[in-house]
Structures are given as structure tokens and as C-alpha cells.
Amino acid sequence: MSEPSTHTFSFSAPPPSNSTLKQRRVSLALPSSPRLVPACNFRDDTGLTFQSASMPERKGKLRKIADDAAREPLDGGLVIQQKKQRKKWSEEETQMLVTGCNTWGVGNWKAILKDPNLKFDNRSPVDLKDRFRTYFPDAYKEHYPNAKTHLSSKVRSTLPDGRSIFEKTRSKKRRPFTEEEDRALKAGYEKHGTVWAAIVKDPIFQEQNRRSTDLRDRFRNAFPELYQAAGYKPRNSSKKRKEGGVPLPVRAATDDQLTSSSSSHIGPTRKKRASRQGFLRGGTKSVPESATCSEEEESSGGEEDTRTRLLKCPPISTETSPLRDAPSSSEPFAEMDMETIDPLSEPLSIPDFMPSATQSLSELTDSSQSQTWSGLETPVHSSSWSTNAGSPTSSHLSSDYLLNQSPFIRRVPTIGKSAWGAQDWFSANPRLDTSAFSSSGSSFADGLSPASSSPFSFHHLSHGVMDRYDLFPTAFAHDFASETGIGDSHSTFSDPEMFPTSSFRGFTHHSNYAGDLIFGARTHQPQQTYYGPGFGTPGLGLSGMQQPTGLHSIPMHAAPLPGIDEIELASITLNDQVPRDPASVVPEIEVQKDDKETSLTISSTLDLFGIASQNNMDDIVDLTHSTPPATPLDRPMRSHSHVHQHQHHHHHPHGSGRSISVPPSEARLNSARSQASHEHPQPAISTTRSLPFFATISPPAHAGESAHPHNTTVDMAPSATADTWRPSIPPDVHGLPFLDLHYYSGSHAHDGNHHESGSGSADTSRQGYALDLARTNTSLRSAPATSPAYSAVSQALQAAHVLFADTGLVTRYPPGLHHRGASFVSPQDLQLRKANDNKRKRASWDGGTF
DNA sequence: ATAGGGATAATC
DNA sequence: GATTATCCCTAT
Numbered sequence: 013m014s015e016p017s018t019h020t021f022s023f024s025a026p027p028p029s030n031s032t033l034k035q036r037r038v039s040l041a042l043p044s045s046p047r048l049v050p051a052c053n054f055r056d057d058t059g060l061t062f063q064s065a066s067m068p069e070r071k072g073k074l075r076k077i078a079d080d081a082a083r084e085p086l087d088g089g090l091v092i093q094q095k096k097q098r099k100k101w102s103e104e105e106t107q108m109l110v111t112g113c114n115t116w117g118v119g120n121w122k123a124i125l126k127d128p129n130l131k132f133d134n135r136s137p138v139d140l141k142d143r144f145r146t147y148f149p150d151a152y153k154e155h156y157p158n159a160k161t162h163l164s165s166k167v168r169s170t171l172p173d174g175r176s177i178f179e180k181t182r183s184k185k186r187r188p189f190t191e192e193e194d195r196a197l198k199a200g201y202e203k204h205g206t207v208w209a210a211i212v213k214d215p216i217f218q219e220q221n222r223r224s225t226d227l228r229d230r231f232r233n234a235f236p237e238l239y240q241a242a243g244y245k246p247r248n249s250s251k252k253r254k255e256g257g258v259p260l261p262v263r264a265a266t267d268d269q270l271t272s273s274s275s276s277h278i279g280p281t282r283k284k285r286a287s288r289q290g291f292l293r294g295g296t297k298s299v300p301e302s303a304t305c306s307e308e309e310e311s312s313g314g315e316e317d318t319r320t321r322l323l324k325c326p327p328i329s330t331e332t333s334p335l336r337d338a339p340s341s342s343e344p345f346a347e348m349d350m351e352t353i354d355p356l357s358e359p360l361s362i363p364d365f366m367p368s369a370t371q372s373l374s375e376l377t378d379s380s381q382s383q384t385w386s387g388l389e390t391p392v393h394s395s396s397w398s399t400n401a402g403s404p405t406s407s408h409l410s411s412d413y414l415l416n417q418s419p420f421i422r423r424v425p426t427i428g429k430s431a432w433g434a435q436d437w438f439s440a441n442p443r444l445d446t447s448a449f450s451s452s453g454s455s456f457a458d459g460l461s462p463a464s465s466s467p468f469s470f471h472h473l474s475h476g477v478m479d480r481y482d483l484f485p486t487a488f489a490h491d492f493a494s495e496t497g498i499g500d501s502h503s504t505f506s507d508p509e510m511f512p513t514s515s516f517r518g519f520t521h522h523s524n525y526a527g528d529l530i531f532g533a534r535t536h537q538p539q540q541t542y543y544g545p546g547f548g549t550p551g552l553g554l555s556g557m558q559q560p561t562g563l564h565s566i567p568m569h570a571a572p573l574p575g576i577d578e579i580e581l582a583s584i585t586l587n588d589q590v591p592r593d594p595a596s597v598v599p600e601i602e603v604q605k606d607d608k609e610t611s612l613t614i615s616s617t618l619d620l621f622g623i624a625s626q627n628n629m630d631d632i633v634d635l636t637h638s639t640p641p642a643t644p645l646d647r648p649m650r651s652h653s654h655v656h657q658h659q660h661h662h663h664h665p666h667g668s669g670r671s672i673s674v675p676p677s678e679a680r681l682n683s684a685r686s687q688a689s690h691e692h693p694q695p696a697i698s699t700t701r702s703l704p705f706f707a708t709i710s711p712p713a714h715a716g717e718s719a720h721p722h723n724t725t726v727d728m729a730p731s732a733t734a735d736t737w738r739p740s741i742p743p744d745v746h747g748l749p750f751l752d753l754h755y756y757s758g759s760h761a762h763d764g765n766h767h768e769s770g771s772g773s774a775d776t777s778r779q780g781y782a783l784d785l786a787r788t789n790t791s792l793r794s795a796p797a798t799s800p801a802y803s804a805v806s807q808a809l810q811a812a813h814v815l816f817a818d819t820g821l822v823t824r825y826p827p828g829l830h831h832r833g834a835s836f837v838s839p840q841d842l843q844l845r846k847a848n849d850n851k852r853k854r855a856s857w858d859g860g861t862f
Numbered sequence: 863a864t865a866g867g868g869a870t871a872a873t874c
Numbered sequence: 875g876a877t878t879a880t881c882c883c884t885a886t
Contacts (some may be wrong), residue, residue, distance in 0.1 A: 098871065098880050122863065137863070139880075145866090146879055161867050164878085 101143050105132055109140055109147075113178045115221075118144065118155050129221070151178050189230045192216055198225055198235065206231075206242050 101109075107130055112124030121137035124130060132140070145152045145162050151169035152159065154176070169177050193216055200211030208224035208231075211217070217227065232239040232247055240246045300456070 096868090096881065098874095100879075119864070136881095138882085141864070141866095142880065142882095157866070159866055495864095 099133060101147070104132070105135070106143065106147055108132060109143055110177055112140070113144065118151070118178055148178070151176055187220060188219075189222075189234070193220060193222070194230070194234055197231055197240075199239065200227070201231060201235070206244070 089852055109124065112120075112127055112130045115127060115130075116123040119141075121140040123131060124140055125135065128534035135143075145156075145159070146164070148169035149162070150167040153163065196214045196216045197211060200214055204210035206228070208227040212222055212224040212227050214284055222230075232244065397405055
């Protein structure tokens with residue numbers, strides 16, 4: 013491969029020498045997706061080449077093209093023109109591209125192209141990529157730090173503030189499922205069983221741009237019993253609640269329509285997921301991991317979806333794409349989170365309450381990953397920028413826009429109305445002019461209602477509520493995405509190996525426990541709201557994040573749970589109070605990880621959970637088997653094999669992944685072991701606290717945002733242009749410092765200053781703080797800050813990670829996640845150099861050419 | 863399928 | 875003639 017094999021001629025440009033030099037592709041943009049490639053090999057140029065006409069061609073490149081255009085084809089007449097004629101990009105298309113990048117993430121070209129809401133003039137994914145590269149060179153650099161060619165100094169991707177117009181890569185934000193959606197989901201399940209692709213056809217989901225995988229993710233979280241009954245592995249370990257009550261019954265099955273799917277999606281990036289490629293594989297291979305498959309959302313492609321998935325899973329995911337957040341959940345993170353509530357109590361009823369409140373991130377769909385660059389602060393989502401920048405007039409639009417949206421949602425589609433039109437960045441482009449785009453707005457939003465309280469669960473439930481989510485260390489470790497589904501949890505812990513001490517192995521999931529606590533706490537919260545924003549906001553991008561950041565020592569958690577974390581943290585604190593028998597629990601934990609402190613905390617938590625324990629599963633099981641879902645199919649497993657645990661050893665023996673497909677009966681078996689349920693501890697309280705906690709930190713939420721946040725933000729980044737790349741925090745987020753943390757951590761370490769700057773304490777500051785923290789972790793930077801808020805946060809974080817630490821979750825982060833760090837180029841550098849170099853490169857060939 | 867380098871048609 | 879925007883090709 014490298015060289016040309018064939019090439020016959022080359023003309024001017026000599027190819028480069030070897031190929032090796034470059035490292036190709038690692039961009040920040042996508043998370044890592046592995047690609048597979050077919051590699052084709054050389055293309056055969058021969059074919060292409062052939063022809064006379066051209067001449068030349070060199071190996072590689074041969075373009076057939078032009079020259080020959082003439083050639084006709086054999087066929088008959090028609091010529092084939094091989095080359096495509098040049099089509100300039102219209103502003104509208106460009107806008108679509110931007111929207112698509114914010115929805116699906118930069119780099120997920122195919123997904124963007126497939127998005128029914130976006131229109132392109134017969135473009136290919138590569139065309140999108142090229143357009144992105146040429147039109148938003150500044151953004152390109154950030155996302156693709158490895159690129160050495162096609163550089164330009166133009167900057168069109170940043171708002172006046174300096175924030176990038178693109179969200180991070182990942183994009184999608186999470187959009188909580190609405191009650192209606194939950195109802196539809198349940199109804200769909202009853203009709204179609206686990207054929208998510210069929211279910212997703214319901215207009216309500218289409219409107220929300222949910223992907224089939226999103227439905228699955230939501231279903232898993234919202235109706236865990238049913239999910240498990242259907243033979244799927246519950247998220248993590250599972251355990252979940254159980255109780256007799258389980259819900260139930262529904263299922264039905266059937267039918268499936270299979271459908272194909274529709275959409276695509278892709279997920280956001282972030283994650284690494286192996287998935288994509290997965291499919292290629294032909295044979296075997298692949299699979300191993302499958303982890304990917306699991307849940308993540310990423311994969312998902314809409315289209316294939318379900319089916320595909322099922323089939324594929326084993327290998328992985330579906331692949332596909334990922335993105336989606338918007339559509340789906342791709343986010344890995346998302347998964348993690350989740351959970352929440354359980355409906356537990358009443359299965360049937362579930363739908364009713366389920367609503368939004370419950371969901372956790374995952375369900376939100378987002379996809380998100382966020383990667384890098386985009387961080388931004390965009391205050392308000394997209395609109396914000398528009399506002400600022402653009403014409404003043406435009407602002408109103410945005411405002412309205414914002415307002416309209418539900419609190420949570422916010423996200424929106426990105427661009428929407430806002431501003432493109434007004435603004436001009438485009439205009440920069442000589443050729444393009446500014447015109448206004450019309451963008452369509454999308455309407456994602458809707459709202460979810462947040463329920464604020466979600467009372468449900470907890471209290472009564474006693475038993476179980478929460479489940480866990482896993483917190484597996486393992487899982488976390490890698491990426492969420494992969495893990496998510498997989499889980500494996502139980503096994504993991506169970507393994508003897510893992511716990512040396514063994515004190516308890518019985519507990520197996522210690523980690524789980526921890527998780528549970530946390531999550532459980534969250535449940536109450538109204539929270540969603542909180543994160544809602546964060547996620548929702550397009551601009552933010554944070555969603556995804558994951559990353560681990562630990563504060564110095566502490567790792568936060570890697571958990572993916574962004575939103576959650578917050579809550580959780582808070583809750584955790586509370587929890588501590590409760591200790592029960594620590595003894596049992598603790599030991600395990602310590603062994604594993606050792607984090608010091610943690611133990612205490614954990615223990616308490618564990619205790620709580622411990623109480624509950626097992627039992628439920630059975631009940632559930634029963635239910636399940638009764639109605640097995642349709643699914644079955646193959647779904648082979650999502651195997652995913654190992655989850656990689658990077659760090660820690662444990663991972664279990666069998667592949668974890670397995671879970672899935674189990675027939676109901678079987679399922680139960682499995683489940684049984686793993687689960688333990690627990691009760692959930694107290695709940696609510698924590699919640700409360702948590703909120704306030706955050707509150708302090710951040711200002712009132714949204715309100716401010718919508719208003720116009722931008723201003724503040726601006727301040728922060730004085731540097732403006734320079735900063736462009738710098739991460740900023742989204743305004744929306746306010747609530748969620750944690751999230752932010754993750755997000756940022758990886759990458760941008762360096763300049764911390766930017767953002768910090770202004771804020772003192774104000775709201776803005778909060779954001780800033782968040783960042784700081786993150787950085788702190790990651791980057792090093794220390795200093796946090798002074799502000800009280802900061803402190804508070806820190807404490808919270810520590811507490812949190814304490815927990816996590818035990819869990820193991822926290823620790824490292826998955827390698828996969830952002831690579832960025834490594835490759836990362838500082839923005840500044842990039843910019844500076846840009847001008848110069850860029851051109852030249854091309855020049856060289858240019859010259860050559862003629 | 864995407865990243866990244868290259869080539870060429872279209873512009874400047 | 876120098877650049878740029880779009881298309882192409884290939885390695886991954």
C-alpha cells in the first residue's frame with residue numbers, strides 16, 4: 013500500500029515518499045473510531061487510469077478525470093464523466109454542514125449526510141469533509157491537528173466571541189425522553205418487542221430524531237425489568253431493582269418490522285468505539301470486543317439499527333455510526349448514566365412517571381461526545397453566537413428560540429434559526445457570500461418536561477430502586493460507550509481474581525454499589541433539568557465527556573455520567589451518613605483499589621445497598637420469561653468482549669458482554685447472579701442538597717442563559733481569536749460543573765487562563781470554575797481558585813471521586829477517549845503558523861503542476 | 863468510512 | 875501567475 017503500486021506514472025508530484033511518515037489520521041474529531049478500512053488497495057487505477065487520455069497518472073492519483081473526460085465509455089455513449097463537475101458549495105449547504113457537525117459531530121460526515129433534516133446537493137461524505145476543511149480551516153485545525161496540508165488561516169468557525177460555532181465533536185446533545193416518548197416506547201415495545209427500528213418509526217421518535225439505539229438505551233433505563241426480561245443484559249450489572257413488582261409484562265413481541273432503518277446516525281464521536289468497523293469484519297474477528305456493541309450508542313445507525321444490531325452486535329456494534337446523539341445516544345457516556353429511576357414499582361405505570369425526570373443522561377440522547385474543541389462557552393447554544401455576532405437583530409431570534417425550548421432541551425438543533433443568516437462568518441469567504449441561510453430550524457426541542465421532582469421512585473420503593481448503573485470500573489475505564497452495554501459487570505467483579513482479598517466477593521459488584529448510590533441519588537433530583545441544559549445545548553458539547561479527571565489524586569470519575577455526577581456527588585455526601593456495616597463491604601473495595609479514603613465512603617454506601625440485594629432478580633426473571641421478547645434473535649451478543657479494562661485487572665472471565673441475548677430463562681440465570689439489589693438508600697435528600705450545591709455555584713440556570721449569556725462569556729475570553737480553540741464552558745451548563753470538567757480535561761489544558769479571566773465570581777465564573785477544576789485535574793493546573801464556589805465544587809468532586817475511586821471507576825480514563833492530548837496542537841500554534849505554511853504546501857505542487 | 867495528502871479546475 | 879475551492883486518491 014503505500015506506494016503506489018500501480019501507479020504508473022506519476023507526474024509531477026512525486027509522491028511522497030513513503031508513506032510512512034505521516035501518521036495519518038488521528039483526528040480529534042472523531043473519537044476514535046477505528047476504522048477499518050478496506051483498504052483497498054490500490055485502487056486500481058488501472059482501470060481508471062487506463063485510459064489514455066490522461067496521461068499520466070500516477071499512481072495514486074490518477075485522476076481520471078478531466079482529461080479524459082472525454083473518454084467515453086464503453087458503454088455507450090455515455091460518457092462517464094468521471095469527474096464530477098465542480099459544484100460550489102452554497103451557503104445553505106454550508107450551513108447544513110455546520111448544523112450537521114453540531115448534531116453529529118465533526119467527522120461524522122456520513123451521518124451528517126444522511127440526516128434527513130439536512131440537505132446537501134449531491135455531496136459525498138468526503139465532500140463534506142473537504143468543505144469543512146476548506147471553509148473552516150480554523151476549526152479543521154483544531155479537529156484535525158495532524159493535517160498538514162490544506163491549511164488556511166481563515167477563521168470562519170468562530171463566533172465573535174471566539175467560540176467555535178461547532179460543537180464539539182460529538183455532538184449531540186442529550187435530549188431527555190419525554191413522557192410521550194416513553195409512552196410511545198413502551199407501546200412500541202409492546203407491539204414490536206425489542207425491534208427498536210420498528211418502534212423508532214413512530215413519528216414521535218422521528219421528530220425527536222431518536223435512533224433506534226436511543227430507544228433501546230432509553231428502554232433499558234426506563235424499563236429495566238422489561239429490558240432484562242427481554243433477554244438483554246441490563247446495563248451494568250444489573251441488578252437493578254427488582255422486586256416483585258416488576259413491571260412488566262408487556263412485551264409482546266413481535267412483529268417486527270424490521271425495518272430498516274432509517275437513519276443513520278452516527279454517533280458522536282467520542283467514543284471510541286470500535287464499533288464502526290466492526291462490521292466489516294468479516295469474519296470473526298471482530299468481535300472480541302464487542303464491547304462496543306453494546307450499547308453505546310454510537311453505533312447505531314439508524315438504519316440498520318435494530319436488526320443490524322442484533323446481528324452485528326457481536327462483533328460490534330452496529331456500527332454505524334455513531335453519532336447521533338441527537339439522535340441517539342450514542343454517547344457512551346450516556347449510557348452510563350442513566351438509570352435512574354426505576355419504575356419499578358409499577359411497571360406498568362411506569363410510563364407515566366417515567367418521564368423525563370427519570371432519565372438520565374443516557375436517555376437523553378445525546379450523543380455526545382464531545383471532544384474537544386468546541387467547548388465553548390457558548391452561552392446559549394447556538395443561538396448565542398448568533399446573537400452576538402450577528403446582527404443584533406438576529407438576537408431576538410435566538411432569544412426566542414431559546415425561550416421556547418424547554419428548559420431541558422434546549423439544544424436544539426443547533427443552528428436553527430439563529431443566526432446564520434445574520435452572521436456572516438460565511439461571508440468571509442470570498443466566494444460565498446453571506447447570505448443568509450435560512451436554516452431551518454429544527455425543532456428538536458420539545459421539551460421534555462422535567463419533572464421536577466420525580467418522586468416516584470424512591471421513597472416508596474424501597475426496594476430497589478436504583479440500580480446501578482454501573483459504575484464499573486472497568487467500564488468506565490474504557491469508554492463509556494463501549495461499556496455501556498456490556499457490562500459485564502457481574503462477572504467482573506465476581507471473579508475471584510479481582511478481589512484478592514476476597515473478602516467479599518460476594519458482593520461482587522462493589523462497584524456497582526457505588527454506582528448505585530450515586531445514581532440513586534440522582535434520581536430524585538429534578539436534576540435533569542440541570543443537565544439538561546448542558547447537554548442540550550448544542551454549543552456545549554459537553555455532554556460527552558468523559559473523561560476522567562481526577563483532581564489530583566482523585567480521579568473523578570470517569571464516569572460518564574455527567575450530569576449525574578453532579579447529583580450524585582451531592583448525594584453521596586449525604587449517603588455517607590448512613591453507614592451500616594461497612595465491614596463487609598468495605599473490604600472489598602479497598603482491596604481493589606485502594607484508594608484510601610474511599611473506603612469509608614464506600615462502605616457506607618455499600619451497606620446501603622447491600623441490604624437489598626438479591627432477590628429481585630428472580631422476580632424479574634419470571635416475568636421475563638414469560639414474555640420473551642422478540643428480540644432474541646440473534647443478538648448475539650454484544651459481546652464485546654472485554655471491556656478492556658485497562659487498568660485494572662479484573663475484567664471478567666468470560667466476556668463480559670455476553671449478556672444479551674439470553675433467552676429469558678437464561679437471562680434470569682445470569683442476572684441472578686449478578687444482581688444484588690439493594691435498596692436504595694435514601695434518596696431524596698441528597699438531591700436536594702445537591703441542587704443547592706450547584707446552585708451556588710452556578711447561577712440560576714437557564715434563565716440567565718437564555719437571556720444572553722454571551723456577554724459574560726465574552727469577557728472571559730478576551731483573547732478572542734486566539735482563544736478560539738479554547739474551551740469554554742457552556743453557559744447552559746451551569747449546573748453541571750462536573751460535566752464540564754470532564755470534558756475539558758483532556759485537551760485543553762493549557763491555557764487555562766483564558767477562560768478564567770473574567771470571572772470572578774459571577775456566574776460566569778462558575779463556568780470558569782468548572783473549567784478550572786477540570787483542568788486542574790487534567791492539566792495540572794492547579795490553582796483553583798479561590799472562589800468559594802470553587803471550593804465547594806472541589807469538595808464535591810473529591811467526595812465524588814472518592815467514591816468512584818473505590819469503585820475503580822474513576823481512575824484512569826480510557827485511553828481511547830480523547831487522544832487529543834497527544835496529538836494536540838495548541839491552537840495558537842496552529843494559527844500562527846498557519847498562514848505561512850499552509851499555502852506553501854500547496855504551492856509546491858502547484859508549481860509542479862503545470 | 864474517514865483522515866489526510868494531492869491534483870486540478872476555477873478564480874483571483 | 876498565484877490562490878483557492880472542489881475533486882480525487884489512498885492509507886488507515
